[in-house]
Amino acid sequence: MSNKDNWPLWEVFIRSKQGLNHKHVGSLRAVDAEMAVENARDVYTRRSEGISIWVVESNNVFASDPSEAPELYEPSDSKIYRHPTFYTVPDSISHM
Numbered sequence: 001m002s003n004k005d006n007w008p009l010w011e012v013f014i015r016s017k018q019g020l021n022h023k024h025v026g027s028l029r030a031v032d033a034e035m036a037v038e039n040a041r042d043v044y045t046r047r048s049e050g051i052s053i054w055v056v057e058s059n060n061v062f063a064s065d066p067s068e069a070p071e072l073y074e075p076s077d078s079k080i081y082r083h084p085t086f087y088t089v090p091d092s093i094s095h096m
Helices: 033-044 066-077
Strands: 009-016 022-029 050-057
Touching: 009 033, 022 033, 033 050
Parallel strands: none
Antiparallel strands: 009 022, 009 050
């Protein structure tokens, strides 16, 4: 794998000092996970804003198909009790 175009693509997630979760910040190419973490540190945490880096090889990420969104999200739409419009707010509560 000497040609950089053949290196696997990695997705980079950074946890900030103030955050509790990792956020996707971008992608990069690297030969292996160790190189991906080092490159992610250099590219995405230049001002020492991160405390943790996750890298995941892009071909290991499974995503839903946007064309299947209606079928995927339909079950939650049929549960009206999850929506705030299902409940009535008493008149005595004025701040909602």
